[in-house]
Amino acid sequence: MTDTNNFDKNRLVNWFKLSSPSTFYPVAGKLIPFFWVLTAIFGLAGLWVSFFVAPVDAVQGQGYRIIFIHVPASWMSMFIYLVMAAWAGLGLIFNTRLSAMMAQALAPIGAWMAFLSLWTGAFWGKPMWGAWWVWDARLTSELILLFLYLGFIALQASIDNPRRADKAGAILALVGVVNVPIIYFSVKWWNTLHQGASVSLTKAPAMAQTMLLGMLLMALCFWMYTIAVGLMRVRAIILEREAHTDWVRQLDEVKV
Amino acid sequence: MSALLAMIRRDLLLVMRRKSEVLTALFFFVVVTSLFPLGIGADTALLRKIAPGVIWVAALLSTLLGLQRMFAADYADGALEQIALSPQPMVLLVAGKMIAHWMVCGLPLVILAPIIGIQFDLDTSSLYILMGTLLLGTPVLSLLGSIGAALTLGVRGGSILMSLLVLPLYIPVLIFGAGAVYANSVGLDTSGHFSLLGALLILALAFVPWVTAAAVKIAIE
Numbered sequence: 001m002t003d004t005n006n007f008d009k010n011r012l013v014n015w016f017k018l019s020s021p022s023t024f025y026p027v028a029g030k031l032i033p034f035f036w037v038l039t040a041i042f043g044l045a046g047l048w049v050s051f052f053v054a055p056v057d058a059v060q061g062q063g064y065r066i067i068f069i070h071v072p073a074s075w076m077s078m079f080i081y082l083v084m085a086a087w088a089g090l091g092l093i094f095n096t097r098l099s100a101m102m103a104q105a106l107a108p109i110g111a112w113m114a115f116l117s118l119w120t121g122a123f124w125g126k127p128m129w130g131a132w133w134v135w136d137a138r139l140t141s142e143l144i145l146l147f148l149y150l151g152f153i154a155l156q157a158s159i160d161n162p163r164r165a166d167k168a169g170a171i172l173a174l175v176g177v178v179n180v181p182i183i184y185f186s187v188k189w190w191n192t193l194h195q196g197a198s199v200s201l202t203k204a205p206a207m208a209q210t211m212l213l214g215m216l217l218m219a220l221c222f223w224m225y226t227i228a229v230g231l232m233r234v235r236a237i238i239l240e241r242e243a244h245t246d247w248v249r250q251l252d253e254v255k256v
Numbered sequence: 257m258s259a260l261l262a263m264i265r266r267d268l269l270l271v272m273r274r275k276s277e278v279l280t281a282l283f284f285f286v287v288v289t290s291l292f293p294l295g296i297g298a299d300t301a302l303l304r305k306i307a308p309g310v311i312w313v314a315a316l317l318s319t320l321l322g323l324q325r326m327f328a329a330d331y332a333d334g335a336l337e338q339i340a341l342s343p344q345p346m347v348l349l350v351a352g353k354m355i356a357h358w359m360v361c362g363l364p365l366v367i368l369a370p371i372i373g374i375q376f377d378l379d380t381s382s383l384y385i386l387m388g389t390l391l392l393g394t395p396v397l398s399l400l401g402s403i404g405a406a407l408t409l410g411v412r413g414g415s416i417l418m419s420l421l422v423l424p425l426y427i428p429v430l431i432f433g434a435g436a437v438y439a440n441s442v443g444l445d446t447s448g449h450f451s452l453l454g455a456l457l458i459l460a461l462a463f464v465p466w467v468t469a470a471a472v473k474i475a476i477e
Binding site for chain 2: 178
């Protein structure tokens with residue numbers, strides 16, 4: 001008994017303690033402003049670099065600048081799905097409530113990122129390719145990713161029992177993760193087999209250093225935004241699901 | 257093994273007592289494919305070109321129709337709980353239900369497909385390829401669909417939700433299935449398509465029964 005206590009004390013932060021909603025809730029509340037500040041800093045720096053520092057593209061002119069929103073959104077849409085599935089899987093294996101809440105909180109953000117990526121892509125495609133939409137491998141797989149997000153959200157929303165909703169959603173998310181590479185490659189091969197010379201998404205061969213810097217800054221901004229909004233959402237979900245507990249009733253924001 | 261066979265026999269027997277449900281799904285397949293020439297016009301060159309896609313999409317949709325029946329009735333009358341309580345491994349029993357579903361909803365499509373194909377003016381080699389891809393592809397549809405059927409058990413608006421969950425997962429089968437027929441019609445080699453469909457079938461056979469068994473257990477918990 002004493003051994004385990006010492007073990008606990010020797011650590012700076014006991015991470016396992018954070019897996020309980022009641023301890024995680026105030027910690028998340030303290031972290032949120034910090035991540036919003038980082039979002040603002042990276043966002044302002046990224047926008048400044050992308051609008052005023054990055055040179056005009058030789059081929060695409062000023063229109064290429066939507067890349068600074070488009071690419072980070074696409075990256076995040078794919079990455080969030082992996083993170084969401086990982087949380088859902090953790091929740092399924094260890095039966096931790098907070099993991100499932102994290103997955104539920106991340107799904108709408110990922111869906112918005114996928115939608116944003118398609119939307120900005122359409123705005124970029126119209127002047128550059130002359131079409132809002134082409135059945136290119138990347139576009140199609142991004143669209144299917146959006147469908148997978150919507151399926152996850154719809155399944156969770158339509159099951160009343162939250163425990164069952166979490167588990168069913170977790171299975172769907174994990175099946176989706178296995179299927180995403182299969183879908184990606186099938187779409188890619190379908191495209192190369194059938195369409196002949198299709199429009200390629202490959203950008204200008206060598207990207208200027210400042211362009212890359214702008215994109216990385218914007219990607220960091222999107223990261224911080226995702227974490228901030230994810231924590232806000234997870235706090236709302238905790239309040240909703242733990243409304244019956246004493247610690248929620250004693251919170252200042254609930255008492256008022 | 258006998259548990260698997262017993263489950264297949266039971267499900268087939270239940271279907272035989274209510275033939276109308278199965279026949280509806282098959283009739284749907286025939287009607288949907290027949291609507292396309294009416295909507296698009298009787299241009300044979302165009303019909304030949306769209307035939308593989310139309311027949312495969314109709315097969316996807318009619319498989320979906322039958323999926324709701326896979327677990328829903330057993331869930332409603334409590335038989336599914338008895339199945340879960342039985343000493344036999346759940347995976348085998350669930351696999352039996354999938355095989356029965358394929359025999360009822362997949363296999364007839366393979367047999368019907370050439371007749372539909374003739375309506376679309378497909379030549380003989382294309383018809384063989386179409387039947388071959390359906391033979392390899394429809395079991396994958398039954399397998400993947402069972403996940404959706406199990407996840408949406410007893411859920412409000414379950415059948416619509418199921419199509420939203422399952423159809424995106426069907427895309428690879430659709431692409432390779434319809435792609436093989438198209439490749440054949442333009443004189444390309446189709447062995448790659450068949451290998452990929454076979455790979456999908458093996459992957460699905462290896463993993464899906466476990467996933468569906470877990471999903472059923474969550475539903476009846």
